[in-house]
Amino acid sequence: MGTPILSAVELTKTFFLGQAVNAVYDVSLDVDDGDLVVLTGPSGSGKSTLLSLLGGLDRPTGGDVILDGHRLSRLGESGLAMLRRAKVGFVFQFFNLIPHLTATENVSLPLRFTGVSRRQMESRAQELLKLVGLGDRMHHRPLQLSGGEQQRVAIARALINQPRVVLADEPTGNLDSRNAQEIARLFANFSTAMGQTFVVVSHNEVFHPYARRIVHMLDGRLTDHPAPTGHQ
Numbered sequence: 169m170g171t172p173i174l175s176a177v178e179l180t181k182t183f184f185l186g187q188a189v190n191a192v193y194d195v196s197l198d199v200d201d202g203d204l205v206v207l208t209g210p211s212g213s214g215k216s217t218l219l220s221l222l223g224g225l226d227r228p229t230g231g232d233v234i235l236d237g238h239r240l241s242r243l244g245e246s247g248l249a250m251l252r253r254a255k256v257g258f259v260f261q262f263f264n265l266i267p268h269l270t271a272t273e274n275v276s277l278p279l280r281f282t283g284v285s286r287r288q289m290e291s292r293a294q295e296l297l298k299l300v301g302l303g304d305r306m307h308h309r310p311l312q313l314s315g316g317e318q319q320r321v322a323i324a325r326a327l328i329n330q331p332r333v334v335l336a337d338e339p340t341g342n343l344d345s346r347n348a349q350e351i352a353r354l355f356a357n358f359s360t361a362m363g364q365t366f367v368v369v370s371h372n373e374v375f376h377p378y379a380r381r382i383v384h385m386l387d388g389r390l391t392d393h394p395a396p397t398g399h400q
């Protein structure tokens with residue numbers, strides 16, 4: 169066992185819309201530094217909500233998240249935004265690239281306003297694009313790229329700040345199996361070579377060979393950590 173880089177401590181998120189919905193309920197989870205963890209479960213089981221809480225995109229209604237030693241509940245909005253920018257990369261099912269920017273410009277976006285020079289931004293972006301196999305697509309715009317290529321641009325963008333933790337929500341949901349394989353291999357390579365930690369929400373079994381752990385969710389709970397009986 170390594171050191172947890174990311175922990176959920178009795179994490180709960182209740183939405184109140186007419187009636188209360190426990191999207192995440194009493195989830196405790198430790199993710200060790202450098203691990204690749206797959207989070208799976210049926211639609212509506214709380215996977216996306218849990219991922220948002222883990223990455224500090226949303227606040228829990230109970231419990232806490234500890235990210236690289238920082239208790240997120242102790243941080244204000246700007247502190248949380250700073251920590252997120254420094255430590256977390258996000259990858260989503262829909263690549264969310266800016267259509268009028270080139271691959272290089274999209275990847276370097278997170279470095280804007282960080283004091284890094286334009287030249288440096290560009291060279292780091294291009295280095296990452298090479299690492300994700302897009303060395304010959306640096307000046308393409310998103311619509312000039314295939315789905316798999318767009319997701320690789322989005323991954324390069326998520327990695328540009330060298331985040332300790334990468335959170336991916338159904339990153340292969342829009343890709344065919346060959347491209348999905350490619351994404352799984354990329355995550356595994358970064359995890360091994362850079363020691364980065366990946367939490368991947370996915371039904372896709374392409375991640376399984378690389379997964380240190382597969383965590384199942386049902387009705388807001390982790391099902392491989394069942395609640396004590398009589399405590400439903």
Ligand SMILES: Nc1ncnc2c1ncn2[C@@H]1O[C@H](COP(=O)(O)OP(=O)(O)O)[C@@H](O)[C@H]1O
Pocket residue numbers: 183184185189190191209210211212213214215216217218
């Ligand atoms: N912003 C929200 N407001 C109200 N309910 C929400 C919100 N986000 C998610 N939910 C509810 O929380 C539950 C879990 O959703 P979600 O985390 O998106 O599940 P999954 O990603 O596993 O499909 C669902 O019942 C969903 O309807």
Ligand SMILES: [Mg+2]
Pocket residue numbers: 215216217337
């Ligand atoms: Mg989801």
